[in-house]
Amino acid sequence: MPVRRSYEAEFRQLFDAQFASLYRYLDRLSGEPELAADLAQEAFVRLYQRGSLPDDPRAWLAAVASNLLRDERRRTARRHRILAVHPEGAPSGAAPLAPDEAYDAATDRARVRAALDALPERERRMLLLRHEGYSYREVAHALGIRETSVGVMLARATAAFRAAFGGRESNAAGRDDA
Amino acid sequence: MRRDVTMRDRGDEIDALLRTLDHAAPQVRVEDIIARAQARPRRRPAALVAAGILLAAGVAAAAVVPSTPLHRAVLHAVALVAGSTRGSTPQPLAHAAQGTTVAMVPRARLTVRFLAPRPGVRLRIRFAPVAQLSLVPEGGDADFSVGRDAIVVSRPTAPSFVLTVPSALNELRVERDGTPVFEKRGDTIRTSAPRDAAGDYLLDLDAAAP
Numbered sequence: 009m010p011v012r013r014s015y016e017a018e019f020r021q022l023f024d025a026q027f028a029s030l031y032r033y034l035d036r037l038s039g040e041p042e043l044a045a046d047l048a049q050e051a052f053v054r055l056y057q058r059g060s061l062p063d064d065p066r067a068w069l070a071a072v073a074s075n076l077l078r079d080e081r082r083r084t085a086r087r088h089r090i091l092a093v094h095p096e097g098a099p100s101g102a103a104p105l106a107p108d109e110a111y112d113a114a115t116d117r118a119r120v121r122a123a124l125d126a127l128p129e130r131e132r133r134m135l136l137l138r139h140e141g142y143s144y145r146e147v148a149h150a151l152g153i154r155e156t157s158v159g160v161m162l163a164r165a166t167a168a169f170r171a172a173f174g175g176r177e178s179n180a181a182g183r184d185d186a
Numbered sequence: 187m188r189r190d191v192t193m194r195d196r197g198d199e200i201d202a203l204l205r206t207l208d209h210a211a212p213q214v215r216v217e218d219i220i221a222r223a224q225a226r227p228r229r230r231p232a233a234l235v236a237a238g239i240l241l242a243a244g245v246a247a248a249a250v251v252p253s254t255p256l257h258r259a260v261l262h263a264v265a266l267v268a269g270s271t272r273g274s275t276p277q278p279l280a281h282a283a284q285g286t287t288v289a290m291v292p293r294a295r296l297t298v299r300f301l302a303p304r305p306g307v308r309l310r311i312r313f314a315p316v317a318q319l320s321l322v323p324e325g326g327d328a329d330f331s332v333g334r335d336a337i338v339v340s341r342p343t344a345p346s347f348v349l350t351v352p353s354a355l356n357e358l359r360v361e362r363d364g365t366p367v368f369e370k371r372g373d374t375i376r377t378s379a380p381r382d383a384a385g386d387y388l389l390d391l392d393a394a395a396p
Contacts (some may be wrong), residue, residue, distance in 0.1 A: 016220070019220075023219065024216065027211065027214060028211040031211045031212070032208055035207065036204055036207050039207070045211075048214075049214055049219060053222050053223045056219060056220055056223035057223045057226065113206065116203075116206050117207055120207055121207060123203075139200060166200065169200065170200070173203065
């Protein structure tokens with residue numbers, strides 16, 4: 009497969025700059041770090057096979073990776089792993105915690121995961137992309153929506169996430185009080 | 187101003203919450219990604235493949251159905267690309283590796299005229315159950331002019347030619363400098379040329395006569 013040298017250099021540069029970000033987005037989206045790693049690599053493989061960089065490479069990668077995840081979900085009907093139930097998925101760079109702290113951290117992660125999962129698919133992706141540093145334009149391209157719609161939809165997604173997380177926080181506090 | 191600060195604080199708060207989900211990114215080398223991409227056959231969208239098949243089928247159909255606008259358009263387009271023949275309505279269809287090949291779907295009759303063939307030039311005439319007539323120079327080249335019912339071959343440098351003729355063609359006439367050397371009308375063929383084991387006619391354009 010003939011590939012121009014300049015393209016390969018651009019690809020390498022993009023990979024170095026964006027692989028970790030794409031992986032993080034997929035990890036947050038899927039809740040499955042191993043799957044996220046596989047899909048992030050697959051998205052870059054397909055980008056390389058494309059032979060030229062798209063106009064908006066970050067958005068292209070996010071869109072392809074999201075589609076790969078959706079296909080994978082359809083194929084395997086996997087369920088998200090809740091990190092509180094599967095504590096082997098420790099957060100990155102985490103220092104060893106005392107048992108109480110570890111329990112609290114796992115509980116927090118479970119609440120965040122549950123709040124994310126409560127969002128509709130598109131709002132979840134939008135929130136995660138935005139908090140991964142994507143511009144409105146990139147978010148719009150990645151999701152296939154109009155750029156002018158991003159602001160309103162993002163505000164709605166943020167409010168929904170906060171409400172879901174806050175509600176669960178309230179419920180947890182209520183249980184603690186009882 | 188206060189509102190912006192509040193929104194930024196809220197954004198930072200959500201960032202912090204999302205970070206609790208993160209895991210360390212795996213160490214992946216770009217060389218491994220490139221190697222995987224190069225080892226894999228390139229993907230083509232199914233729609234593109236289907237469109238290509240349909241286009242090829244359409245062009246093929248146009249090439250074998252004479253006297254249709256699409257047929258003429260295809261011939262014209264190919265003639266523009268080939269651009270190597272002379273005459274009022276040149277219609278060469280392709281280049282062969284060893285020279286120009288003429289291919290066309292004839293109407294009811296066709297005349298092939300050889301002008302000033304050099305000594306020893308031979309012509310093999312082969313009838314076959316095909317729709318398209320072709321004239322292929324072997325070991326050299328020639329100038330072709332293709333009209334509606336005639337092909338003119340001039341300045342041949344090829345020592346031999348193969349003329350493949352649709353069996354269904356009603357009238358065929360081959361001339362050398364205006365002298366007919368082969369004629370077919372319906373099922374009647376007039377020529378002095380011998381036939382080989384395969385049934386092809388072998389004409390020596392120096393000597394052949396009907």
